[in-house]
Amino acid sequence: MESNGSNRISDSLKDSQYKDMLFCDYMLEWLYNQRNQVKPNTYIGYEQKIKGRLYNYFKPLKIKLIDLKARDIQDFINHLFNEGLKGNTICHYLTNINKALQEASIRDIILFNPMDKVPPVKKDEFIPEFYTDDELLEFIEVAKKSKLELPLVIAAVYGLRREEVLGITWKAIDFKHKAIVISKTVGRGKYLGVTQFLFKDIPKNKSSYRTLPLFDFIADLLLKYKEQYKANKKLFGNTYCNEYQDYICLMEDGELMKPDYIDRNFSKIITDNNFKKIRLHDLRHSCATLLLRNGVPMEEIQKWLGHSSIRTTERYAHLNPNDKEIPAQMIFDKLNSAFDTKDENDIKKEQLSNSN
Numbered sequence: 001m002e003s004n005g006s007n008r009i010s011d012s013l014k015d016s017q018y019k020d021m022l023f024c025d026y027m028l029e030w031l032y033n034q035r036n037q038v039k040p041n042t043y044i045g046y047e048q049k050i051k052g053r054l055y056n057y058f059k060p061l062k063i064k065l066i067d068l069k070a071r072d073i074q075d076f077i078n079h080l081f082n083e084g085l086k087g088n089t090i091c092h093y094l095t096n097i098n099k100a101l102q103e104a105s106i107r108d109i110i111l112f113n114p115m116d117k118v119p120p121v122k123k124d125e126f127i128p129e130f131y132t133d134d135e136l137l138e139f140i141e142v143a144k145k146s147k148l149e150l151p152l153v154i155a156a157v158y159g160l161r162r163e164e165v166l167g168i169t170w171k172a173i174d175f176k177h178k179a180i181v182i183s184k185t186v187g188r189g190k191y192l193g194v195t196q197f198l199f200k201d202i203p204k205n206k207s208s209y210r211t212l213p214l215f216d217f218i219a220d221l222l223l224k225y226k227e228q229y230k231a232n233k234k235l236f237g238n239t240y241c242n243e244y245q246d247y248i249c250l251m252e253d254g255e256l257m258k259p260d261y262i263d264r265n266f267s268k269i270i271t272d273n274n275f276k277k278i279r280l281h282d283l284r285h286s287c288a289t290l291l292l293r294n295g296v297p298m299e300e301i302q303k304w305l306g307h308s309s310i311r312t313t314e315r316y317a318h319l320n321p322n323d324k325e326i327p328a329q330m331i332f333d334k335l336n337s338a339f340d341t342k343d344e345n346d347i348k349k350e351q352l353s354n355s356n
Contacts, residue, residue, distance in 0.1 A: 018065060018109045023072075024058035026065045030100040040198045044189040049093050053080065066110060070117035073097065077121060087123045094121060128285035129278045133293070133334060136286050140338045142273050148265050150225050151249045151257065155280070157335055158212055159287025159305050162259055162280055163187045167199075169246045173222060178214040182306065186247070188259050197256060208306035213328040217339030222248065229254070287331075288313070294330045301327065 018026070031050045034043055057079055063072055073094075080090045098115040105113045131139060136156060143152040151165045160182065167184035174180070187198040202209040225248065232252050233240045241254035249257045266280045278286075284305065291301045302313040304327045 016109075018104075021065050022058070023063050023065045023068045024055045026104065027054060027058075027097070027100055030103065035192065039200065040191045041187050041189070041200065044191055044198075045092070046096055047190075049096055053083070054093060054097075065104065068101075068110075068114055070114045073114060073118050077118075087121050090121050091123060094118070128289070129282045130286040130289045131276065131278065131282075133290055135276065136290060137335065137338050139275060139283075140335065142269060142275075144338075146265070146269055148262060148269070150221060151262055152266065152269075152283070153221060154218065156283045156287065157215070157218060157331060159284045159291075161185070161284060162262060163200075164208070164306075166247070166249050166257060166259065166262075168248050170226070170248060171246065173214065173219075173248070175214065175219055175223075178216075178219070179211050180214045180218075181209075181211050183209055186256065186259075207303075207308045210303065210306050212304070215328075215332055215336070217336055220339070290334065291327050291330060294334065296327050296330055 027050050101113045101115050104110045155165050163185035164182050166186035172181040183202050185200045236253050244256040247256055263280055298313050302310050307313045
């Protein structure tokens with residue numbers, strides 16, 4: 001290593017392609033090699049960061065890979081903070097840089113990894129946004145009248161991730177034994193130059209693969225949409241899309257709902273009805289806090305949400321649990337009333353029957 005501290009190329013590679021390669025171009029090469037090593041969703045995350053802010057920042061600087069120093073990376077970190085990025089997001093950039101430089105070090109392209117000298121970036125404390133019990137019930141009432149009734153109600157009731165809701169198939173619904181299996185996810189992104197749906201099976205040994213109870217009011221909702229899809233298929237005829245008929249969240253023409261379509265319309269519902277502004281993912285937080293507020297043990301919440309670590313679930317520990325109830329019964333007791341379709345005459349008949 002030279003006395004000025006530069007990260008010089010090893011003697012064996014002085015005449016190789018890496019001698020004059022820019023750091024930003026090396027990151028593109030590293031990204032290309034990740035295509036078959038990581039899952040599509042992971043690759044898309046890498047690509048957005050490396051081809052976006054990272055490349056645009058380092059390209060004009062023309063810093064060679066062999067000359068990259070810790071202070072160059074620190075300057076990039078400061079740049080990201082100045083652009084308003086949070087510590088958690090910046091850490092994702094640094095993870096990519098560290099992996100790429102570690103590989104360069106192992107291959108003796110560089111003598112050492114300059115990331116080893118970069119101090120860690122402090123992550124932001126997680127403070128979840130969520131709806132109270134009453135706010136959640138009010139939201140569900142409005143969601144029931146929207147085109148997003150099915151995905152939003154399921155997301156709110158079960159605390160599912162957006163990709164988990166879109167990944168539910170009719171085969172995952174067991175009406176007889178009243179169970180719903182969370183076994184797939186559906187995302188969407190630009191992968192290898194093509195914007196497409198990204199289908200993924202959740203391995204059975206993963207905590208996110210889980211079986212949840214199928215509440216009667218959810219079963220009724222699903223059956224309603226199953227009949228609606230049959231009617232839509234007749235209405236659209238040959239123009240109806242049959243490619244996604246195994247999935248439960250469809251557009252009127254049979255196309256699978258897109259994640260960004262759900263996000264946009266969710267935000268519109270929030271704005272149009274003057275609800276407290278939250279993200280779609282915060283319905284998951286709302287479910288978690290609903291469970292905890294009503295006495296469900298942390299371990300049960302972890303299983304319900306499919307968290308891989310109890311530490312993730314403990315982010316909600318600022319709330320105080322009291323009575324111990326299982327999640328299914330608690331959610332049924334709290335939310336079933338929002339789907340009660342009985343009119344006053346039905347209630348009077350029940351009361352009369354009970355009095356006799």
